Amino acid sequence: MPRTLMTEIIRCQNPSMMTLEGTNSYLIAAPSSDTVAIVDPGPAGHPEHIDALLKAANGRKIEVILLTHHHADHSEAAPALAQATGAPVRAFREDFCIGAGPLEDEERLLISDAVVNVLHTPGHTSDSVCFLLAGDAENGSILTGDTILGRGTTMLDYPDGSLLDYFATLDQLKSLSPHEPMLVLPAHGEPLPDLTAAAEAYMDHRHERLDQFKVYLEQNNIDLADTAVQNSATADSVAIGLYGVDAQSEMGLKITGQMVSAMADYILQRS
Structure with missing residues (x-):
């Protein structure tokens, strides 16, 4: 799996219609750090994935476990990993946190010598967040969870997720790096080279579907x-x-x- 200056992807072997090739877990750390953070440790029932994450940490202490949202294929392994490592778990939803408080919108984290900015990005779910690493890759990188995938488009977990929120989120994301392509690190699929282009493509697709939907309802009364x-x-x-x-x-x-x-x-x- 590809790496960046501050991230490493470890993919869980849980392919499905919903997870594509599997859930991408991420290790975050500055190159000189002796600790790491883990984002989305994956589903329950995959002890080999926990082992792969610990192996990738390569003896470094796991400082914190972060969740992009509450869905099971991202969050279920968090309690087991927390118990094994003593690391706290932080998520936007307080009921998914262990040993630490919930994440806040625009919170600035300094973890494993890396600056990580938290962005609340509802739409896929109400608690979805993205993690922005301005100092990563050529023009920064962003871990998008299920908000933007490596291929195809994402679903909205309605009514928890809403299209009104999702359009606002996509508009926010496309404005983060309008002049330089920011690397997208999704929770499913391969990285994408340009956040703005990806967000715009998602918005265009959703508007196209809305137009088709309106016509279908009218034609079929x-x-x-x-x-x-x-x-x-x-x-x-x-x-x-x-x-x-x-x-x-x-x-x-x-x-x-x-x-x-x-x-x-x-x-x-x-x-």
């Missing part, structure tokens, strides 16, 4: 309010018709149904 109801038959029906998802695919229908309801909710909020 479907009530917008019914579509906004999570797990409703109307949302599932639109997901099948708009996305072409297999009606027998429980996971595919759940993901696309959430996106359909998130789009309906977004339109209703803005009307």
Whole structure:
């Protein structure tokens, strides 16, 4: 897996529709540091991944465990890793923290001799955060969790995640480095070379889907309010018709149904 000046990626072997090739855990440290921080230690049930993280630490003390958000494929291994190392766990949600307080928006962390800026970036989930390392790579790097993936687009865990929040987050991210390409280090997939380009592509895709969604509802005389109801038959029906998802695919229908309801909710909020 690729490395940068301040990060190393260790990928968990948990590939799936949701995780792509697997969850990317990150070690963060300045080159001269004798400690490391670990971001998103992965899911439970993968002791070999914990072993790989400890091996990558190479004898350095694990100073802190950070979570980009609460989803199980990012957070479940945190208690076991904390118990094994004595490191505290910090997340935006207090109930996922162990031995330390929650992360705050625009908090500046000095960990393992590296400056890490915390950005609250809701949309995928309400508690999603990104970690900005201004001194990393050529023009800085940003660990985006599931907010921006290495390929494809991300889902919104509606109603916890909202499209209104997500558009605001993407707008924030694309403005972080408008003149120099900042490296994107996602929780799934490979790194991307340009944060602004990635955020703009995500925004364009979501607006294109919104336009398709509006046309589909109008053509099929479907009530917008019914579509906004999570797990409703109307949302599932639109997901099948708009996305072409297999009606027998429980996971595919759940993901696309959430996106359909998130789009309906977004339109209703803005009307």
